[in-house]
Amino acid sequence: MSLKNDLLLRALKGEEVERVPVWMMRQAGRYLPEYIKIREKYGFFERCQTPALAAEITIQPVDIVGVDAAILFSDILVVPQAMGLEVQLIESKGPFLPDPIKVKADLNRIRVPEIQETLGYVMDAIKLIKQQLNGRVPLIGFAGAPWTLLCYMVQGKGSKTFEEAKAFCYTQPELAHQLLQMITDTTIGYLTAQIEAGADTVQIFDSWGGLLSPADFEVFSLQYIRQIVTAVKDKAPTIIFAKGAWHSLEAMSQTGAAGLGIDWCITAPMARKLAGNKTTLQGNFDPAKLLSPIPTIVKETEDMLRAFGKKNYVANLGHGILPNVPVDHAKAFVNTIKNFDYSKI
Amino acid sequence: MSLKNDLLLRALKGEEVERVPVWMMRQAGRYLPEYIKIREKYGFFERCQTPALAAEITIQPVDIVGVDAAILFSDILVVPQAMGLEVQLIESKGPFLPDPIKVKADLNRIRVPEIQETLGYVMDAIKLIKQQLNGRVPLIGFAGAPWTLLCYMVQGKGSKTFEEAKAFCYTQPELAHQLLQMITDTTIGYLTAQIEAGADTVQIFDSWGGLLSPADFEVFSLQYIRQIVTAVKDKAPTIIFAKGAWHSLEAMSQTGAAGLGIDWCITAPMARKLAGNKTTLQGNFDPAKLLSPIPTIVKETEDMLRAFGKKNYVANLGHGILPNVPVDHAKAFVNTIKNFDYSKI
Numbered sequence: 001m002s003l004k005n006d007l008l009l010r011a012l013k014g015e016e017v018e019r020v021p022v023w024m025m026r027q028a029g030r031y032l033p034e035y036i037k038i039r040e041k042y043g044f045f046e047r048c049q050t051p052a053l054a055a056e057i058t059i060q061p062v063d064i065v066g067v068d069a070a071i072l073f074s075d076i077l078v079v080p081q082a083m084g085l086e087v088q089l090i091e092s093k094g095p096f097l098p099d100p101i102k103v104k105a106d107l108n109r110i111r112v113p114e115i116q117e118t119l120g121y122v123m124d125a126i127k128l129i130k131q132q133l134n135g136r137v138p139l140i141g142f143a144g145a146p147w148t149l150l151c152y153m154v155q156g157k158g159s160k161t162f163e164e165a166k167a168f169c170y171t172q173p174e175l176a177h178q179l180l181q182m183i184t185d186t187t188i189g190y191l192t193a194q195i196e197a198g199a200d201t202v203q204i205f206d207s208w209g210g211l212l213s214p215a216d217f218e219v220f221s222l223q224y225i226r227q228i229v230t231a232v233k234d235k236a237p238t239i240i241f242a243k244g245a246w247h248s249l250e251a252m253s254q255t256g257a258a259g260l261g262i263d264w265c266i267t268a269p270m271a272r273k274l275a276g277n278k279t280t281l282q283g284n285f286d287p288a289k290l291l292s293p294i295p296t297i298v299k300e301t302e303d304m305l306r307a308f309g310k311k312n313y314v315a316n317l318g319h320g321i322l323p324n325v326p327v328d329h330a331k332a333f334v335n336t337i338k339n340f341d342y343s344k345i
Numbered sequence: 346m347s348l349k350n351d352l353l354l355r356a357l358k359g360e361e362v363e364r365v366p367v368w369m370m371r372q373a374g375r376y377l378p379e380y381i382k383i384r385e386k387y388g389f390f391e392r393c394q395t396p397a398l399a400a401e402i403t404i405q406p407v408d409i410v411g412v413d414a415a416i417l418f419s420d421i422l423v424v425p426q427a428m429g430l431e432v433q434l435i436e437s438k439g440p441f442l443p444d445p446i447k448v449k450a451d452l453n454r455i456r457v458p459e460i461q462e463t464l465g466y467v468m469d470a471i472k473l474i475k476q477q478l479n480g481r482v483p484l485i486g487f488a489g490a491p492w493t494l495l496c497y498m499v500q501g502k503g504s505k506t507f508e509e510a511k512a513f514c515y516t517q518p519e520l521a522h523q524l525l526q527m528i529t530d531t532t533i534g535y536l537t538a539q540i541e542a543g544a545d546t547v548q549i550f551d552s553w554g555g556l557l558s559p560a561d562f563e564v565f566s567l568q569y570i571r572q573i574v575t576a577v578k579d580k581a582p583t584i585i586f587a588k589g590a591w592h593s594l595e596a597m598s599q600t601g602a603a604g605l606g607i608d609w610c611i612t613a614p615m616a617r618k619l620a621g622n623k624t625t626l627q628g629n630f631d632p633a634k635l636l637s638p639i640p641t642i643v644k645e646t647e648d649m650l651r652a653f654g655k656k657n658y659v660a661n662l663g664h665g666i667l668p669n670v671p672v673d674h675a676k677a678f679v680n681t682i683k684n685f686d687y688s689k690i
Contacts, residue, residue, distance in 0.1 A: 160505055161633065163632075163633045163636070163667055163669075166631070166633035166634075166636070167633060167636040167637075170633065170634055170636060170637035170638075170641060171636065171637060171638060210610060212610075212631075213609040213610060213631055214610070214611070214612050215612075216631070244589075244610065245610075246591075247610060247611060247612065247615065264558040265555060265556075265557075265558060265559070265589065265590075265592060266559070266592060267559050267560075267592065270592065286511070286557075286558055286561070287508075288506065288508045288511035288512060288515070289511075289515055291508065291511070291512035291515060291516065292512075292515035292516060293515075293516060296515060322508055324508075
């Protein structure tokens, strides 16, 4: 089925667009009253694993906020779960993995799983979403980057610094690389299945990439992301979002990824300089700034559009939308991008 | 009294040195068994406010680890405390301010305090430390940057994103600037008093500078840091450490600061390029890497020395030393820097 709105896909390909496309990380979720209603009735994994619920949540921001793409409602931790680790997602407390990976023997507890058997519910959700979207906007699939998944699989919970995960990599590098390769192999199968089920593009989230030095980012993160991009890029355009890893924008641009996500701690000229002019950049509005009064949101969103220009650009936040953002503020952000006079830039 | 080891001060002035000086952020503290013994007997503020204890803790790493500078044992939150806010420091839980600043009326609860009256114990500690150091190494004084102190004064506790503090700045900018100016005025008085009491150099810690966009960093942080540097730089060399704010290294280098701290997420060539070749850089070993086996620590420390070179450089970590680092590992880091063959670089 052809898409009525394919702005995102054209922007990722570097084609000319009438206007900049916009979506928001975590747009399907906790700031929407309609989502909170569903959350009151069903547990987190119940929402992920029930295609009808995942589809409803995925499509909510398309209907309510008017974004130019839907992103699958799921979580990056379904992959460690499919690999055999217990994952608990406790509302407002974050993820908890009661039996994290610490020593060599722990690798025997996990495996590169058969995708349909363990994650088939995701592909069922994707098919249903595509049906219900009926070509209105593209659907973004996603997975966590191997390094970010290792962080949770080793540390066992969220952290500011993930020092246990880092110590694991620095003291047992062989083990770390075995684990990273297992996650990579699983992720390649998973994203391939998502694309085959109908995802129009896929994003790799390296939420904790910015904790590593440039040298360690290459060793423990980018070399695995590169494998994933290489395996899927000819099937669908791929976006890498390695939060905080501005130092490796050039290296990431050379993976063959169609788009690179950036956070708000880099200016547009610096990001363009590092990523090169042929790479599509995606970002980078400070999510906390959506707590500002609407006139401030409008002004700063317009400043962002002028700074990045119309070509090779996807408007987004620089990280996930915060739970306490009023829906009207999210709409102000989206509408500013949709209604901007692009003849001026 | 002249210093027997003035490597740090010469490096900050950009003078030639025989070898690179080294100290570690948070070197006086929780990884040292000798510190933990003192902690078992006295509360946090008791340790800060009792000059004999503060002096003992400050000098421990000079004796035990052999660093080239002592840094005053204290906390950045003594300033909000002196301004009139209650601050609790709960071991392993972090800071807690039960009555944070939220609205205009809250500013009536705080003031720019008389320094000797509220923070005289710090100056007493500095005088005692200088006496006990007896010229062995320089003493570093310090304060938190106004933005980082605002984060705690508004949010009331630690946070990954300090979104309440950011929302405060974005929704009530006039109030935020009033508060930032009050903190700035207090800090100028405080650092001036530290220098008069004997601090040989002072460092401004902007631990949360990296949470702001480059534009907001100028508005809510750097313009106040600039005031502080301008006020004290002719009294003693000043170091700015704004963690994560790599994007503003050039702007920070133009404040007149003698040194700029950097974290491990930037390479030496990139940092030199941004900060200019005349600014002394300080950093940037990943604190988590001190959990590696000693041969790894030695190798990566040597790599760091080769990358930064001997001139305009102070070896340090890229953030505070972690509590679980073995003392031998800290010593390996320091000794590698002290014993390196600088004729090779």
